[in-house]
Amino acid sequence: MRNPPWQRDELILALDLYFRAGRTVLDATRKEVIELSRILNELPIYPTRPDAEHFRNPNGVGMKMSNFLRFDPKYAGKGLVRGNRLEKVIWDEFANDPAYLRKIAQSIMDSVALKTALPAPYEDEDEFPEGKVLYRQHRTRERNRNLVEQAKNQAAEQGQLRCVVCSFDFNKVYGDLGKGYIECHHTVPISEYADRKTTKTSELALVCSNCHAMLHRRRPWLSIMDLNAVISHPK
Ligand SMILES: [Zn+2]
Ligand SMILES: [Zn+2]
Numbered sequence: 001m002r003n004p005p006w007q008r009d010e011l012i013l014a015l016d017l018y019f020r021a022g023r024t025v026l027d028a029t030r031k032e033v034i035e036l037s038r039i040l041n042e043l044p045i046y047p048t049r050p051d052a053e054h055f056r057n058p059n060g061v062g063m064k065m066s067n068f069l070r071f072d073p074k075y076a077g078k079g080l081v082r083g084n085r086l087e088k089v090i091w092d093e094f095a096n097d098p099a100y101l102r103k104i105a106q107s108i109m110d111s112v113a114l115k116t117a118l119p120a121p122y123e124d125e126d127e128f129p130e131g132k133v134l135y136r137q138h139r140t141r142e143r144n145r146n147l148v149e150q151a152k153n154q155a156a157e158q159g160q161l162r163c164v165v166c167s168f169d170f171n172k173v174y175g176d177l178g179k180g181y182i183e184c185h186h187t188v189p190i191s192e193y194a195d196r197k198t199t200k201t202s203e204l205a206l207v208c209s210n211c212h213a214m215l216h217r218r219r220p221w222l223s224i225m226d227l228n229a230v231i232s233h234p235k
Helices: 008-020 031-042 058-067 085-094 098-114 132-142 145-157 172-176 211-213 226-230
Strands: 183-186 202-208
Touching: 008 031, 008 058, 008 085, 008 098, 008 132, 031 058, 031 098, 085 098, 098 132, 132 183, 145 183, 145 202, 183 211, 202 211, 211 226
Parallel strands: none
Antiparallel strands: 183 202
């Protein structure tokens, strides 16, 4: 009965603590380590924990932090060779921008603390660099039914129920089938979620499915204006 390997969200939080500790390892009795162990146990990404007693306990958190030592050029020692491949990936993606790492980690922790029911897993969430929790949080914000209705109604009243980037109009192309259809993209960067606990209509942009996919394709996400520029001057 072994627990599943650490996932992105968890490694982001462990790396964040590694940096907060001053690029070193904290032992299992430290309150920051105990706190992180508690948060990891509340992450909504594991339906089951085969060995709940040992799952991400403070010792495990400390060991995970020590796995980052070997990637750190500041560390003079040799470092351990064990660990999984994803640790290196996370190090490469986040270690050169600790401020961004801090924001993402805080957003994940805040999201967990909110205890909102996040939707079931999405098939593309594994590839999301900032982890599953924030991806689901983004999707939840885009699917806030009241706000989406409001945004769509406002646009429809002005005869503008079409993609704000490429002007694709589902009704025009698909006739009755496409009537009233459009997707919403939540324009606040996930790194700012820690400061914005709620969603406003003004933060939702109406986009077609293609433009929505393109908005999500790069890190950090393209803004609506960036994508506009791509469309008018394709490179
Ligand atoms: Zn579009
Ligand atoms: Zn989106």
